[in-house]
Amino acid sequence: MFITFKKYISEKTVLSDRDWAIIKPLCIIKKLRKQQYLLQEGEIWKYHAFVCEGCLRRYSIDEKGIEHIIQFVIENWWAGDRESLANETPSRYNIDAIENSAVLLIRKDNFDIICKKIPEFNELMNTILQRSLNASQLRIEAAISFTAEEKYLHFIKSFPNIANRVPRRMLASYLSITPETLSKIKNQITKK
């Protein structure tokens, strides 16, 4: 598990063995069974979380009890609730595992220590934050610009590796359409 993380970081920046000696003891590996929560609404999120293996989803639940999936997170991406983490406020999100998964956790305080001691790490994390923002912007654009069919086509084009791993109804939730509509759209497309 840890090796996945090390590989991920090493592809983006160069850290010394000494750096890794700082990082490694502060990492916690957590295995999640399918359906298991990583974070539940109302909790205060305290970690930076890197997904080594598996697939998670982050979602909110509205007053009608309907789940709205904000994000899927697969291996080599970061999970968690940055807002709750930064402001120390109760999270409005749930995060749970869609597949059996393994997550690498670093407590916020330890994470900050690493960032202070290792400027390259700090820099990389800012780059990643920047990328998250870019991804969010694309998601906003898709959500406000596309029809149901366009949203689906855009998604399978952008994330083919996620599309075939998540249940259809969850994909529908992510795309903000009903499972029935998604089913019909898929049907129409294959006819063409």
Added chain:
Amino acid sequence: MFITFKKYISEKTVLSDRDWAIIKPLCIIKKLRKQQYLLQEGEIWKYHAFVCEGCLRRYSIDEKGIEHIIQFVIENWWAGDRESLANETPSRYNIDAIENSAVLLIRKDNFDIICKKIPEFNELMNTILQRSLNASQLRIEAAISFTAEEKYLHFIKSFPNIANRVPRRMLASYLSITPETLSKIKNQITKK
């Protein structure tokens, strides 16, 4: 104009006169007339831009020629296209002024110099990046969870100061509904 920026920063962190002596010469004030572009699709964005006064919008244009407003930016917020800035790729967005506006620009290279020389500034900018991400997340949630009416009510509650400054049709674009629908919704609400 510059004083607005100084006040904004000073509310969030403490910088010395020496720090300001570094920053000030690197700032460019740009005045924009209503309708004037700050950034046009295809250009590579090179600045960090702080809005001192006025109101801008950032939007993309789809293949059908329809504008989709991603964001409104008023005084004391940051504008620009971070993706284009970070990756040095042509921007997919347009940014123009809805009102006569004044923007403070800092070239990327100069901005990086400031960040290096003034750690407090650097830290603050990361916090702001973090906040932008939070704002994006909320926008995603609103876009995928709400009906047209809910989106409108949520917007005027969240941004009352923007709601009454932007033309109705632009608000409709932001909310991803037609101006006609917005008009009818407003009507229904006042009836209640």
Added chain:
DNA sequence: GCTTTCGCTTGATATTTATCAAGATGCTTT
């Protein structure tokens, strides 16, 4: 001051998407 233009509203109609209900498929568990 008059005209022109643009944005907003309103109503009629069309399209898209949601809802509801039933049946089909496939997985899991025993």
Added chain:
DNA sequence: AAAGCATCTTGATAAATATCAAGCGAAAGC
């Protein structure tokens, strides 16, 4: 292998939203 449960599909109907067209009113230009 059978039973039970989930999910996905399909069709009929309903609701939400878009489109189109016309009229109103206020701001901008002459």
